[in-house]
Amino acid sequence: NAGVTQTPKFRVLKTGQSMTLLCAQDMNHEYMYWYRQDPGMGLRLIHYSVGEGTTAKGEVPDGYNVSRLKKQNFLLGLESAAPSQTSVYFCASSYAGQARYQPQHFGDGTRLSIL
Amino acid sequence: LAKTTQPISMDSYEGQEVNITCSHNNIATNDYITWYQQFPSQGPRFIIQGYKTKVTNEVASLFIPADRKSSTLSLPRVSLSDTAVYYCLVGVTNTGFQKLVFGTGTRLLVSP
Numbered sequence: 538n539a540g541v542t543q544t545p546k547f548r549v550l551k552t553g554q555s556m557t558l559l560c561a562q563d564m565n566h567e568y569m570y571w572y573r574q575d576p577g578m579g580l581r582l583i584h585y586s587v588g589e590g591t592t593a594k595g596e597v598p599d600g601y602n603v604s605r606l607k608k609q610n611f612l613l614g615l616e617s618a619a620p621s622q623t624s625v626y627f628c629a630s631s632y633a634g635q636a637r638y639q640p641q642h643f644g645d646g647t648r649l650s651i652l
Numbered sequence: 653l654a655k656t657t658q659p660i661s662m663d664s665y666e667g668q669e670v671n672i673t674c675s676h677n678n679i680a681t682n683d684y685i686t687w688y689q690q691f692p693s694q695g696p697r698f699i700i701q702g703y704k705t706k707v708t709n710e711v712a713s714l715f716i717p718a719d720r721k722s723s724t725l726s727l728p729r730v731s732l733s734d735t736a737v738y739y740c741l742v743g744v745t746n747t748g749f750q751k752l753v754f755g756t757g758t759r760l761l762v763s764p
Contacts, residue, residue, distance in 0.1 A: 541695070572754070577756060578756065579739070579753075579754040579755045579756045579757060580696070580739075580754035581754075582752065582753075596753075627695050627696075629695070638683075638684035638686050638701060638741075638743060640686065640698040640701065641696075641698070642698070643695025643696050643697070644695050645693065645694050645695050646693070646694070646695055
């Protein structure tokens with residue numbers, strides 16, 4: 538049982554390049570999330586998904602797109618990378634639950650540097 | 653938003669009990685209080701969750717007063733491996749994703 542797996546673990550891009558970060562979970566969770574973590578700012582929610590084929594914006598969605606074509610996968614895309622997107626990106630997943638907080642399970646992150 | 657406030661850092665020694673308090677003055681009626689632990693180069697890991705009074709599991713206790721405007725994570729007899737950043741999170745996942753704000757956390761340093 539791998540939990541939440543993120544690929545790649547590290548990547549260096551040049552400004553203007555595009556790339557896709559992949560998140561895969563094997564826990565049959567309905568909800569999936571993408572966060573970014575910057576020094577001194579905690580984790581900020583980029584986009585999230587409540588089920589296959591659905592996505593929604595989080596706190597900082599600009600410059601990112603997402604897709605959830607399969608329940609187990611959640612993709613984060615950068616169409617034209619900018620230095621301000623240098624960060625550590627975390628994917629998480631959780632059960633849907635009802636009227637309570639369902640613990641989120643996190644991957645180990647993707648460290649992205651944009652030059 | 654249920655904004656949370658935690659101390660930026662705390663220091664302790666092995667074997668001591670550590671209490672980290674989180675303030676959440678505008679917590680909503682249906683919000684749960686959840687704590688996470690994060691080690692360097694890893695994602696946050698769920699520690700404990702509660703709604704009111706006291707919750708205890710194999711690694712920590714969570715104390716929540718009646719007004720629920722604060723909560724305290726208690727780590728008994730810490731070891732060097734408890735050195736990490738601890739986050740307090742307030743909200744629910746089925747209706748309030750935008751409210752799930754991870755603050756800057758509390759950096760705990762445990763020394764020998």
